[in-house]
Amino acid sequence: MLYLLNVVLVHFLFTLLLCVLMPPISSAQPSDRELYRQQLIEQAGRAGLSDQREWHLLLHYRRGILGGYESEQDDPGFFLSAKGKTDPEAELESTLTQFFSTELVGRSRQPAQCAFVARYHWLKKQLQFDPTRLPPLTCERFDRWYEDFEVDSISLIFPSAFLNNPASMFGHTLFRVDQKGQTEQTRLLAYTINFAADVPPGAGLAYPIRGIFGSYKGYFSTIPYYLKVQKYRDIENRDIWEYRLNLTENQLRRFLMHAWELGNAYFDYFFFKENCSYHLLSLLDYADPELHLTDAFIGWTVPADTVRLIVSKPGLVSTTTYRPSRSTVIKRKRESLPGAERDLAHRMTQDIGELTAPTFTQLVPSKQAFLLDLASDYLRYRIETTDSPKPEWKERNRAVLTARSQLRIPSEEFTVRPFARQPELGHSMHRIAIGGGWRNNDTFEEATFRGGYHDLLDPEVGYTPDAQIEMAAITVRHYNRAEQTQVERATLLNLLSLSPIDSIFHAPSWKLNIGMNTIHHNECQLCSNGFVNGGIGGAKELRLLRREVLFAFGEVEANVSKAYHEIHRVGGGGTVGILADLTERWKVMASGTYLKFPLGDKSDDFRWYVGSRFTIAKNLAVRLEYNHRDYDNDVLFTVQSFF
Numbered sequence: 168m169l170y171l172l173n174v175v176l177v178h179f180l181f182t183l184l185l186c187v188l189m190p191p192i193s194s195a196q197p198s199d200r201e202l203y204r205q206q207l208i209e210q211a212g213r214a215g216l217s218d219q220r221e222w223h224l225l226l227h228y229r230r231g232i233l234g235g236y237e238s239e240q241d242d243p244g245f246f247l248s249a250k251g252k253t254d255p256e257a258e259l260e261s262t263l264t265q266f267f268s269t270e271l272v273g274r275s276r277q278p279a280q281c282a283f284v285a286r287y288h289w290l291k292k293q294l295q296f297d298p299t300r301l302p303p304l305t306c307e308r309f310d311r312w313y314e315d316f317e318v319d320s321i322s323l324i325f326p327s328a329f330l331n332n333p334a335s336m337f338g339h340t341l342f343r344v345d346q347k348g349q350t351e352q353t354r355l356l357a358y359t360i361n362f363a364a365d366v367p368p369g370a371g372l373a374y375p376i377r378g379i380f381g382s383y384k385g386y387f388s389t390i391p392y393y394l395k396v397q398k399y400r401d402i403e404n405r406d407i408w409e410y411r412l413n414l415t416e417n418q419l420r421r422f423l424m425h426a427w428e429l430g431n432a433y434f435d436y437f438f439f440k441e442n443c444s445y446h447l448l449s450l451l452d453y454a455d456p457e458l459h460l461t462d463a464f465i466g467w468t469v470p471a472d473t474v475r476l477i478v479s480k481p482g483l484v485s486t487t488t489y490r491p492s493r494s495t496v497i498k499r500k501r502e503s504l505p506g507a508e509r510d511l512a513h514r515m516t517q518d519i520g521e522l523t524a525p526t527f528t529q530l531v532p533s534k535q536a537f538l539l540d541l542a543s544d545y546l547r548y549r550i551e552t553t554d555s556p557k558p559e560w561k562e563r564n565r566a567v568l569t570a571r572s573q574l575r576i577p578s579e580e581f582t583v584r585p586f587a588r589q590p591e592l593g594h595s596m597h598r599i600a601i602g603g604g605w606r607n608n609d610t611f612e613e614a615t616f617r618g619g620y621h622d623l624l625d626p627e628v629g630y631t632p633d634a635q636i637e638m639a640a641i642t643v644r645h646y647n648r649a650e651q652t653q654v655e656r657a658t659l660l661n662l663l664s665l666s667p668i669d670s671i672f673h674a675p676s677w678k679l680n681i682g683m684n685t686i687h688h689n690e691c692q693l694c695s696n697g698f699v700n701g702g703i704g705g706a707k708e709l710r711l712l713r714r715e716v717l718f719a720f721g722e723v724e725a726n727v728s729k730a731y732h733e734i735h736r737v738g739g740g741g742t743v744g745i746l747a748d749l750t751e752r753w754k755v756m757a758s759g760t761y762l763k764f765p766l767g768d769k770s771d772d773f774r775w776y777v778g779s780r781f782t783i784a785k786n787l788a789v790r791l792e793y794n795h796r797d798y799d800n801d802v803l804f805t806v807q808s809f810f
Contacts, residue, residue: 200267203300207263210294217256224453225286225425228255239441241384242432244273247283262286266301273431281306282431285424285453309427316358318419319347323410323484324359324392325474325590326399328631330664335403336375336636337620338470338590340444343392344423345411351488355393360426362387362446364436378438385436385446387429396490401551404494408589410477411486414454422454440466444473451477458483469619471590471629478591491583493548494672499583500541501671508538513670515542516549519566532574539571540578545671586632593629594786594809596620602790602805606646607687607798613644613655615805623663623746624756624780625809626788633665633706633716633746640682646693653693658682665718665746667708676706676718687799688770691730700724702742715747724762731768738764738771752782772797786810 216222226246228236238245238252245251247265251258265272265279266287273282280287281304290296296303322343329335341361345354364383366374377383399405414422434446445468448460463476478484491499501509515521515538527535546564550556600615618639621630637658644655659681666674680700685693702722709715723739744758760774775795782788786809794801 199300203297204264204267207294207296207301208260211259211263211290212256214293216290216293217259220456221289221453222255222259224449224456225289225428226251226255226258227449239434239446240432241435242274245432247272247279259290263290266290269304275308275431277306277308278304280304281309283428284309285421285428288424312427313420313423316344316423317346318344318423319349320345320485321412321414321419321422322354323412323474323477324395325408325410325470326395326403326405327407327587327590328634328636329399329403329405330631330634330636330662332403335405336662339399340447340470340473341395342447342450343409355396357392359390359392359395360387360447360450361390361395362434362443365433375438378436381435381437381441383436384433385441385443386433387426387446389430400490400492401548404492404552406492406495406585406587407490408474409488409490410474410484411488412451412477413482413485418454422450425453426450440464440468442468444468444470448473467596467619469596471593472596474589475591475593475595487589489583489585489589491585493544495586496583497541497544497548497671498586500537500544500581503581504541508534512538512541512545515539515567516545516563519563522566522570532576533579536571536574536576536578537581539567539574543567543571587630588628590629592785594621594626596809598625598807598809600790600805600807602803604801604803606801609646609648611644611646613642613803613805615640615642615656617658622661623665624754624778624790626752626780626782626785627748627754628785633667635661635663635678637661649693651693653685654683654695656682656684665706665716667706667716669708675703676720677701677703678720678722686728686730686796688728688730688797689732691728694728694730696726696728696730698724698726704742713748713750715745717743717745719743722762724764726764726767731770733767736764736767736770738762738766740772744776753779755779 211217222228223236227239229239231237236253236255240246240252246258246261248254248257248261251261262279262283269278271277272279275282284306322345324341324343326335326339328338341359343354343357343359345357349357362385364374364378364385366383370377374383396407400407429446429450434441436442445461445464448464452458452460458480460473460476464472501512504512511521511526515527521527527538530538543564546560546567550560550564596619598615598617600617601613603610603612605611617637620636620638622635622637623633638660640656640658640661641654642656643652645652661680661682663676663678663680665676666672668674678701680698683695683697686696688694688696700722701724702720704718704720704722706716706718709717720742721739722742723737725735725737727735740760740762742758742760744756746754746756748754755778757777758775760776761771762774763771773795776793778790778792780788780790788807790803790805790807792803792805794803
């Protein structure tokens with residue numbers, strides 16, 4: 168018995184000693200994970216993954232001017248390393264480390280495997296993760312988000328330019344995720360992937376000013392397409408072009424995985440460079456790293472240029488679809504009618520009694536249907552684009568729709584031709600011009616560079632008709648007799664919108680011009696003159712020859728120059744003019760201006776301008792222009808090239 172007690176006591180003491188000296192079995196698991204984590208980091212280093220293009224695309228790294236890398240991503244939560252914005256290797260190591268954790272990261276507050284799902288899948292493919300040592304997590308939120316798309320293809324969407332909104336002066340681009348089984352009609356129910364600045368309501372002119380310097384944050388968002396169409400096509404009257412892209416199933420998944428990741432962060436929004444178009448292109452770059460789309464844009468990114476670039480890639484665009492704005496539909500339908508029926512359709516929107524008048528009831532049913540459709544289009548346009556629509560508009564539209572339903576015949580198909588063709592057919596954004604001419608009693612040669620974008624005499628194909636946006640232009644001129652070379656003109660911003668008025672559409676025309684030129688005034692022959700000019704007016708379209716637009720502006724102007732006795736002058740007056748398309752390639756413009764300056768240097772100006780442009784090719788044109796300003800006459804011939 169004593170022997171048994173001794174054996175039990177020894178066994179107990181031995182077991183107790185083992186429990187004290189041996190670590191718990193569970194503590195070996197972190198060591199194994201740590202060992203595997205270090206193994207993956209070393210494997211990634213040997214493979215040079217942090218130097219590969221796909222890793223740089225995922226983190227949006229760009230090589231700096233002085234060497235090294237910096238990410239264009241500006242949200243600290245996008246990086247899993249404190250040095251991640253400028254150190255691709257450190258970010259990769261931290262990313263691998265975080266994949267072992269269930270800690271919530273990013274704006275979406277998920278584990279790293281789910282918040283940065285594209286990173287996870289790419290690194291998993293490159294390093295062949297062992298699922299027993301790095302268990303994959305279930306990402307229910309991403310899976311539901313991805314499955315809800317039922318993605319079949321991606322379409323690039325381009326709503327045309329809209330000058331009355333600074334955010335849309337150059338147009339816009341976004342992506343639509345097309346679902347399986349959708350038709351052109353049901354695609355309105357699809358979702359879009361959009362990047363835009365987070366701008367507070369009522370920002371107005373502060374938007375482009377702050378946007379130039381990156382003072383807003385830009386976010387990716389997923390919004391139903393019909394809401395975008397309602398805004399762009401029905402309210403802002405912007406035609407929409409849709410480009411369906413050829414992407415493989417794997418490329419579609421890569422596209423959406425990276426779009427999911429970018430929902431975790433913001434970019435500083437820069438109006439001219441890192442804007443809606445630029446960062447959208449980065450999604451396509453990751454979907455197909457061979458595209459190199461963002462590499463094509465260094466100083467400027469304009470939506471129309473991104474469309475031109477995408478269309479230029481062989482096989483990338485499969486089909487192009489035109490979705491006209493409501494105003495374009497109304498205008499084209501009215502154009503197709505004889506004058507009497509056009510007037511009748513307009514009277515039907517003013518007085519429902521016209522629906523029972525003999526002039527309407529005696530028409531054939533198909534013509535009645537067409538006029539009723541047109542009247543309803545216009546009434547809905549007025550209701551949806553007016554802040555406080557009149558109640559009688561809705562009553563009239565209800566009466567029109569009731570009359571239309573009684574006809575019980577389908578509407579005939581009506582093909583709407585765009586006023587502005589698709590943007591990829593237009594000239595490039597930048598322009599250089601070389602020319603020469605005569606000013607007063609001297610001859611000269613000059614060279615001009617314009618950063619962007621389009622003026623009234625430029626070839627109009629692919630651009631919004633009767634609209635002008637010029638920015639960052641400078642002209643250097645050499646006078647031969649005076650043996651003088653100087654900056655002749657400089658344009659900071661020159662905007663002009665002509666909106667022809669008719670019985671239905673009454674939008675005002677307006678203009679704003681900020682820059683400098685040289686003047687002949689008092690005793691000064693070639694003095695620099697800074698100016699700000701703005702005006703509001705109206706325009707009227709005629710068809711006497713081919714197409715003419717008459718316009719008139721009331722305007723104000725302020726000048727600063729040493730040519731004035733009091734250094735400055737402020738005044739106002741008006742301009743009248745005509746813009747005419749003589750042929751498809753030949754366009755002319757003539758205007759006359761009178762301005763009286765009662766403040767500062769008391770004086771007045773009579774100005775005349777006549778310009779003519781002939782298009783030789785898509786990106787090549789010649790111009791002949793005459794300018795008169797008091798005793799100053801200037802004749803100029805230029806050859807202009809767009810690039």
